[in-house]
Amino acid sequence: MSSAEQAEKLETRCCIAGGGPAGMMLGLLLARAGVPVLVLEKHGDFLRDFRGDTVHPSTMEVLAQLGLLEEFLRRPHEEIRRLSLVVSGERLQLADFSHLRTPAPFVALMPQWDFLDFLAEHARRLSSFSLRMRTEATDLLREGGRVVGLCARGERGPLEIRCDLAVAADGRHSVLRERAGLESDDLGAPIDVLWLRLSREPGDERQVLGHLARGRLFVMLDRGDYWQCAFVIAKGGYDAIRAKGIEALRHEIAELVPFLRDRVAELGSWDDVRLLTVRVDRLREWSRPGLLCIGDAAHAMSPVGGVGINLAIQDAVAAANLLAGPLHAGAPTAEALRAVQERRLLPTRLVQRVQVFVHDNVIAPTLGGAVPRAPFFVRWFAAVPALRRLPARFVGLGVRRERVSERILHP
16 A cells, blocks of 8 residues: 555444355344444445356345245246256266255255345445445455454555444455464365356256266256356366367267257357366364455355355354344454364365365266266165155255354344
8 A cells, every 4th residue: 555545444243244144134234233333345336147046045044034035936946856967878866955944945046246235235224234246355354463454455545444343254265364364174175167158959858967977077057048158177177178179078068968059159269268276175263363264265065966156155154043142242253263164174174075085986987088977876866755855955055054143033
């Protein structure tokens, strides 16, 4: 910052860096509890493609508690009640969400920007809530070994935001967790993902489809008038695939999913393909005095199961439940912040272990050229309809699902 560039100074109880699912949900819940909260989002809007779009039953259960579910479901979306996988040409049904005892027993597919707009719209109605777009957190303010606020840069220049609690919800490449010196354990991810879109025809099947064949894995998410697709590749293999040319990628997709053959020409160049570098890691400590990390900033997830958004939402609910009371009294203690990690660590560990198992035992061998074979437990799910409720519960509701506390529902 130059000497001539004076920072705008702000004060609030809680400042959240990152307007993604975790940050927006935490901001909404704290504001409902009457806690003054400011959310910083570095972009000018939420309109970015190739983001996770699955809103799971656990998240819709939270919306139902807040009285927002019916309005949410009036927005355009697709509903996935069963999940299938095609392995070497054999179709296997894996999960059946229709038996879940929740207000919305299905996975809703909605562009993430619509979901975030929805949360922001309702949060803005609360006097305790503020949202600053085009404002990026850049550093931490510290005094006496404690985080007492954030430095940020907005449209009108630098800001200095003093707060009783700073929350890093700024994703897997979190600036704040780096500034705090928080160490993470890299659990390994042998894959990356190429995101792309292809048009959808009325006769196409309306459910999420995963296709495995020797050397290839392709996942399709129904977005109504088009498919959002994930072409899974070996870690670090992007340059080699790109060197073969876009026509080679079109050919592989058409060979794996024949009904897309007449649409792969929509991939005109590599500008129509985005690379997602997959990471699976977890912070050893999620907090420092005055600072808490949640969502991908605390634990980067694999796309396997599409559970990252919903795990982040559960973090936000747990954090709001545990910290709304302390924030009314002032700065939460270090013990109160550690309680959030203690509450959310078990589900995070379990989900990541499952993801790493799938990486190592299903995806990596397939990409390595092995003829894919469905694991024995997948065949059990396919053969016994009642067993399909187990993966549906794990994916749809997770482990230790959170419910909004009475303090927030009725402040």
